[in-house]
Amino acid sequence: MSTAIVGGASAGLGAAIAEKLAATGHDLLLWSRSEERLAPIAASLRDRHGVAVHTFAADAGDPGAAAAVAERAAEVLTTVDVCVLNAGGPPPATADQTDPDTWRAALQLLTVTPIDLATRVLPGMRQRGFGRIVAVLSSGVREPLPNLAYSNSGRAALAAWLKTLGRQVAADGVTVNGVVPGRIDTERVAQLDAAAAQRSGTDAESVRAASIATIPSGRYGRPEEFAAVVGFLASRESSYVTASMLSCDGGLMRSLT
Numbered sequence: 001m002s003t004a005i006v007g008g009a010s011a012g013l014g015a016a017i018a019e020k021l022a023a024t025g026h027d028l029l030l031w032s033r034s035e036e037r038l039a040p041i042a043a044s045l046r047d048r049h050g051v052a053v054h055t056f057a058a059d060a061g062d063p064g065a066a067a068a069v070a071e072r073a074a075e076v077l078t079t080v081d082v083c084v085l086n087a088g089g090p091p092p093a094t095a096d097q098t099d100p101d102t103w104r105a106a107l108q109l110l111t112v113t114p115i116d117l118a119t120r121v122l123p124g125m126r127q128r129g130f131g132r133i134v135a136v137l138s139s140g141v142r143e144p145l146p147n148l149a150y151s152n153s154g155r156a157a158l159a160a161w162l163k164t165l166g167r168q169v170a171a172d173g174v175t176v177n178g179v180v181p182g183r184i185d186t187e188r189v190a191q192l193d194a195a196a197a198q199r200s201g202t203d204a205e206s207v208r209a210a211s212i213a214t215i216p217s218g219r220y221g222r223p224e225e226f227a228a229v230v231g232f233l234a235s236r237e238s239s240y241v242t243a244s245m246l247s248c249d250g251g252l253m254r255s256l257t
């Protein structure tokens with residue numbers, strides 16, 4: 001049996017990733033800020049997939065979160081084969097609206113906590129000669145989004161670290177990759193559309209329609225489509241894919257890399 005830690009697992013992309021990894025035989029430690037939101041997801045995964053599913057509440061914005069999650073994983077999973085780095089997003093802001101306190105909070109959430117958690121599970125992975133670190137990024141890493149200054153920057157820093165680490169540990173059987181969502185249909189995207197609608201004095205449906213018009217596939221992605229990419233990167237089959245960023249965006253991004 002393989003084991004995995006999945007962050008932000010009470011909703012959206014994290015919940016879909018948990019589903020995929022449970023279906024492919026992983027015992028899980030799921031975490032987010034709310035045990036209450038995690039509990040029904042864990043129960044359903046246990047019932048349907050016959051895997052062990054543990055839950056843990058921690059806030060990725062808290063400097064102690066990574067240590068607490070890693071400690072809990074050591075207790076309940078013993079060893080960690082797969083670590084999915086994921087949590088919520090920071091508040092929207094244009095580049096001229098940022099302030100130092102929100103920067104510190106955003107960088108803890110998006111950069112420091114995932115790096116800290118990956119660093120803590122890495123030694124065991126290297127010792128055993130197998131590990132998969134997969135981070136949920138954002139299209140802003142490739143093409144910065146005008147109203148997501150914190151997200152663009154914090155995730156770009158994480159992506160640079162992942163690239164550096166992936167090359168460093170590639171010969172140890174540990175792969176390190178990021179997956180770049182375009183617009184996948186989750187609560188977070190609905191909230192961003194609603195916020196954009198409010199700013200521009202229109203309604204969320206119009207914002208969504210305008211957004212869909214920019215996506216070659218003609219629709220938002222489904223969380224399970226995104227989770228399938230993460231599932232591949234978490235698998236043994238993906239052994240020669242490392243230090244990469246894979247897009248799951250229906251063709252949205254125009255850049256070649």
Ligand SMILES: NC(=O)c1ccc[n+]([C@@H]2O[C@H](COP(=O)([O-])OP(=O)(O)OC[C@H]3O[C@@H](n4cnc5c(N)ncnc54)[C@H](OP(=O)(O)O)[C@@H]3O)[C@@H](O)[C@H]2O)c1
Nearest residue numbers: 008010011012013032033034060087088089183184186188
């Ligand atoms: N969906 C997309 O198309 C898209 C595109 C670009 C980037 N992203 C990024 O991908 C990540 C996941 O997106 P999503 O669409 O799945 O978002 P979502 O539907 O809002 O789900 C976010 C998950 O993260 C948890 N979470 C939020 N804040 C947290 C915190 N401070 N500490 C720990 N857990 C936290 C939430 O659970 P609790 O409330 O229980 O903590 C929830 O399980 C986000 O960072 C988002 O910004 C998504």
